[in-house]
Amino acid sequence: MALVVQKYGGSSLESADRIKRVAERIVATRKAGNDVVVVCSAMGDTTDELLDLAEEVNPVPPEREMDMLLTAGERISNALVAMAISAQGAEAWSFTGSQAGVVTTSVHGNARIIDVTPSRVTEALEQGYIALVAGFQGVAQDTKDITTLGRGGSDTTAVALAAALNADVCEIYSDVDGVYTADPRIVPDARKLDTVPYEEMLELAASGSKILHLRSVEYARRYGVPIRVRSSYSDKPGTTVTGSIEEIPVEQALITGVAHDRSEAKITITGVPDHAGAAGRIFRAVADAEIDIDMVLQNISNTAGRTDITFTLSKANGPKAVSELERLKDDLDFSAVLYDDHVGKVSLVGAGMRSHPGVTASFCEALSKAGVNIEIINTSEIRISVLIRDAQLDDAVRAIHDAFELGGDEEAVVYAGSGR
Amino acid sequence: MALVVQKYGGSSLESADRIKRVAERIVATRKAGNDVVVVCSAMGDTTDELLDLAEEVNPVPPEREMDMLLTAGERISNALVAMAISAQGAEAWSFTGSQAGVVTTSVHGNARIIDVTPSRVTEALEQGYIALVAGFQGVAQDTKDITTLGRGGSDTTAVALAAALNADVCEIYSDVDGVYTADPRIVPDARKLDTVPYEEMLELAASGSKILHLRSVEYARRYGVPIRVRSSYSDKPGTTVTGSIEEIPVEQALITGVAHDRSEAKITITGVPDHAGAAGRIFRAVADAEIDIDMVLQNISNTAGRTDITFTLSKANGPKAVSELERLKDDLDFSAVLYDDHVGKVSLVGAGMRSHPGVTASFCEALSKAGVNIEIINTSEIRISVLIRDAQLDDAVRAIHDAFELGGDEEAVVYAGSGR
Numbered sequence: 001m002a003l004v005v006q007k008y009g010g011s012s013l014e015s016a017d018r019i020k021r022v023a024e025r026i027v028a029t030r031k032a033g034n035d036v037v038v039v040c041s042a043m044g045d046t047t048d049e050l051l052d053l054a055e056e057v058n059p060v061p062p063e064r065e066m067d068m069l070l071t072a073g074e075r076i077s078n079a080l081v082a083m084a085i086s087a088q089g090a091e092a093w094s095f096t097g098s099q100a101g102v103v104t105t106s107v108h109g110n111a112r113i114i115d116v117t118p119s120r121v122t123e124a125l126e127q128g129y130i131a132l133v134a135g136f137q138g139v140a141q142d143t144k145d146i147t148t149l150g151r152g153g154s155d156t157t158a159v160a161l162a163a164a165l166n167a168d169v170c171e172i173y174s175d176v177d178g179v180y181t182a183d184p185r186i187v188p189d190a191r192k193l194d195t196v197p198y199e200e201m202l203e204l205a206a207s208g209s210k211i212l213h214l215r216s217v218e219y220a221r222r223y224g225v226p227i228r229v230r231s232s233y234s235d236k237p238g239t240t241v242t243g244s245i246e247e248i249p250v251e252q253a254l255i256t257g258v259a260h261d262r263s264e265a266k267i268t269i270t271g272v273p274d275h276a277g278a279a280g281r282i283f284r285a286v287a288d289a290e291i292d293i294d295m296v297l298q299n300i301s302n303t304a305g306r307t308d309i310t311f312t313l314s315k316a317n318g319p320k321a322v323s324e325l326e327r328l329k330d331d332l333d334f335s336a337v338l339y340d341d342h343v344g345k346v347s348l349v350g351a352g353m354r355s356h357p358g359v360t361a362s363f364c365e366a367l368s369k370a371g372v373n374i375e376i377i378n379t380s381e382i383r384i385s386v387l388i389r390d391a392q393l394d395d396a397v398r399a400i401h402d403a404f405e406l407g408g409d410e411e412a413v414v415y416a417g418s419g420r
Numbered sequence: 421m422a423l424v425v426q427k428y429g430g431s432s433l434e435s436a437d438r439i440k441r442v443a444e445r446i447v448a449t450r451k452a453g454n455d456v457v458v459v460c461s462a463m464g465d466t467t468d469e470l471l472d473l474a475e476e477v478n479p480v481p482p483e484r485e486m487d488m489l490l491t492a493g494e495r496i497s498n499a500l501v502a503m504a505i506s507a508q509g510a511e512a513w514s515f516t517g518s519q520a521g522v523v524t525t526s527v528h529g530n531a532r533i534i535d536v537t538p539s540r541v542t543e544a545l546e547q548g549y550i551a552l553v554a555g556f557q558g559v560a561q562d563t564k565d566i567t568t569l570g571r572g573g574s575d576t577t578a579v580a581l582a583a584a585l586n587a588d589v590c591e592i593y594s595d596v597d598g599v600y601t602a603d604p605r606i607v608p609d610a611r612k613l614d615t616v617p618y619e620e621m622l623e624l625a626a627s628g629s630k631i632l633h634l635r636s637v638e639y640a641r642r643y644g645v646p647i648r649v650r651s652s653y654s655d656k657p658g659t660t661v662t663g664s665i666e667e668i669p670v671e672q673a674l675i676t677g678v679a680h681d682r683s684e685a686k687i688t689i690t691g692v693p694d695h696a697g698a699a700g701r702i703f704r705a706v707a708d709a710e711i712d713i714d715m716v717l718q719n720i721s722n723t724a725g726r727t728d729i730t731f732t733l734s735k736a737n738g739p740k741a742v743s744e745l746e747r748l749k750d751d752l753d754f755s756a757v758l759y760d761d762h763v764g765k766v767s768l769v770g771a772g773m774r775s776h777p778g779v780t781a782s783f784c785e786a787l788s789k790a791g792v793n794i795e796i797i798n799t800s801e802i803r804i805s806v807l808i809r810d811a812q813l814d815d816a817v818r819a820i821h822d823a824f825e826l827g828g829d830e831e832a833v834v835y836a837g838s839g840r
Contacts, residue, residue, distance in 0.1 A: 016477050020477055023477070053436060053496075054499075054500065054503055056436035057436050057439050057440055057500050057501075057503050057507060058503040058506055060507075061503040061506070062502070062506045065499045065502045065503045065506070065512075065513075065514060066499075066503075068498070068499040068502070068514050069495070069503070071495070072493075072495045072496045072499075073492075075488060075489070075491070076470065076473075076489060076492045079474075079485045079486075079488040079489035079492075080477050080489065082482070083478040083482060083485045083486075083489070084477040084478060086482045086485070087477060087478035087481075092485075093485075094485060120564075144519075144540075
């Protein structure tokens, strides 16, 4: 008998009918002899509807109240799933994040989990109940206010619960049936992976793969929780994220997959005087505006003692970052702030590249042959990323996928839905 | 400076626009220098929509989960009102019933308040915030599960908070602008009352008046909380429910108003053998089925040593009560169970009838003149109620209202809406 944590996203719960299907799966898992804990996101459109209502009464709603409002969504879905389970012959209790012992920082809208003490969940399991826990929420340690966890919050709730309960697996359900060697909608012969080590999944998530959120993968890696990515529309086993690349014998290390990202923009500050402190001032200004940045590049200064600093960030934050940086212009004496939101990022991920020195060369050659120009290169031990024109992204993904022979024989199965 | 508790019902909150109007009133009350605590019901149709969703996944949903589900409604409305208040320049925090210290029994769907310890509300007021508290809910003292309070739950939450906070007044807002001498939709010259003592309001509520729930009036009476019934659509002062009939000098005691009730049915068990225990068995059977009963009549037995027992109950419970009683037929050896759901109840309420002996006579004469036949009479110290044919209810109400000269000169103002 195992302890299984399952997480269902909003699209898996978008109607009474889908809720009943999900309940069937949960009851089947329980009847197979497992202890089952389920984390549900809010139903399909609920969160958006609540956001619309909020906007009607206040265009800039206070964050504490936004968290009180949005958490109603998960309360509703978890109670309904518990009811559906009860209609199908098993017993279930639903809990809010607070009741389940999810304790967080007090940053409304983007709280971090400090600790999980799920005694009411454990008690429910001991009494033979299935426990439903509202995802995406917790209670602030200091203020005792209700908080929401920001992006990937429900996945993180599920993994954190699995860690605290010492679960055997954390299954993340959506409308995709696993992690693929590339997005199957772009690459028809993309292959579903059976397993992926944590570090590679981290790189894939950071490089644009939307299957799992970076945060939940990092949490799983730190606590050794195996994650299984499965579809709520089929019984396929999915992809298991587990293990470290350190455990893979060097000769067996592989190239795992290709990720792409259309959501970034590029900012270059040109002619930055090459003296200590300039880069610090630039990045502090961006950080103070609460903007996250991704790739950073600075090359050597030219003969005039000036250099260019380039970084990428999400397009949504582009205009704000530009205006913050413009304000520094006179003070720092740089030439200009250039903004480019037609870039795309494509990445190759695999532990194998540590032991195969020709990978970078093959990568660049494949792009060149496909007529794709590389504008920026950024690498880690197990990842190569390049910035290119976004219009060429699909070609680039296919070229690299072919060059590294990642494709399989079966046609990839693509379900309706946008991939969450 | 006063401490004011305000309660807004679902129809006052049915849209973003209504929510903004309500927020205006709350902010105005605060800006006049008062401490303000607000209890909101769920928005208009929310509770019904949630009930429909529940029914789709389980026709007989577990009660614990129903409470988890329904309480989402009040969470949403209170958070939205807090946001609307913030948009209008005041500060507000919303709290669940649990966070506000509303501790209850663990009877899901019909919990009773055991205690209210509103320390977080007091703290909010001390910091200058307006406190919103979700109505209709609390937390069970023993299980720590979330509970809902049953009918009149939001009114009861508001009065209980007012009592715990020692508030100066508890204002109950709906779409009617006060307590009238009779339903203005039936009696055009019905007069709005300025004040009504607690005992009379209790009788009016028990006799069919839907303005306030019996429970909340009793709570207010016990703790001496003045209740003001007002409309959320106007600035009229409304009706204040306060004081005891004992404080009214005997000569000034009046007849206050006429209430009517279409929601009851009548059951008569005929030919009950007149021996000890028969009535007890009958009423125990009904009580065990968790059915509340209203008026009870048993007259002296006939020469054959048999009598009829009659009682009234809500129509919704009629069929169930009949079937429970039919099962006793052979055992108790009564003749038949007669069921009549075309009855109406009309009541005259007023402390004055204690000191004016002709009231019962005038009451019966007025009905007789209007051609209304009295089937059953039931009285208390300050109330006369009769059961008549429901088709004659409107005529009966008008006849009594005229006979006791309760009407005023102004035409009663009736707002759109069904009276809550």
